[in-house]
Amino acid sequence: MQTLQTCTPARLCYLHLASKEPQRQIDFYRRMLDMEGLAQPDGSWILSGPQRAMLVSPADHSGLLAAAYDLGDQARLGELRARLNENGCAVEDIDSPLLEPDAFVLRDPQGRQTIFGVSRIDPGVDRQGMPGRLQHVVFQTTELEAMIDFYVNKVGFTVSDNVVDEQTGQLMTCFLRSDDEHHSLAFFRGSKNEWDHHCYETNEWNDIRDWGDRFAKERITLFFGPGRHGPGNNLFFMVVDADRNRLEFSAELEITDAARQPGVWPQEEYTLNSWGRAWIRS
Structure with a gap:
């Protein structure tokens, strides 16, 4: 059986959070997890630190909107998308400031969203902060x-x-x-x-x-x-x-x-x- 591990290994690369009090949440991750903030036109914020990233969006509730996995390159991403289509998974294109073009999202039977793409974040960039x-x-x-x-x-x-x-x-x-x-x-x-x-x-x-x-x-x-x-x-x-x-x-x-x-x-x-x-x- 073809699996992510054996054919298209994927690593968690960022989370998309909703927050009723986004500024307080942004301040927490900047202060406690050494993450730098970048405001987005839609009111969201990108937070990035050493090997960690997050997208925080204002909302009427707080929690997780999506978890995003990095496939490492476009070839593996395309292979995974084809395999998901063969398995009957409905996938949708998604634009993310943290991922290269051709990223996509799927929803599980209970509505959780999982994003697959290729990270824009250069792992070679030295970001200051504690390891995590x-x-x-x-x-x-x-x-x-x-x-x-x-x-x-x-x-x-x-x-x-x-x-x-x-x-x-x-x-x-x-x-x-x-x-x-x-x-x-x-x-x-x-x-x-x-x-x-x-x-x-x-x-x-x-x-x-x-x-x-x-x-x-x-x-x-x-x-x-x-x-x-x-x-x-x-x-x-x-x-x-x-x-x-x-x-x-x-x-x-x-x-x-x-x-x-x-x-x-x-x-x-x-x-x-x-x-x-x-x-x-x-």
């Missing part, structure tokens, strides 16, 4: 099996690990990869459909310390962690931004071979945080 590459995005869903079927069998993500309720046998969480990193997308079974969090991958444990110290100086307390996840084996902690969106900082995320079979983990605190207490979605 935008790396994954996670959702809660009331229709977990349907979401996995769509993203695996239609789009081409690969299952890295599943978390299962051992008493009922019900699947609770699924971690999906689009390149060699353990996951760039994940879904938790939840009571509602919402954006769960997004994550920045750092270089090492000391970076986790330094990010934690930065938030501490601003009296921003940790929402979850520090700890180590079972699936992905990564160190982490979470905080919230100005709109109360959850963001994670991670290190040592597992590199996953394409031939690796999906792992199975029990639904328990130790799986989500082997160091201590965990946030269990329900």
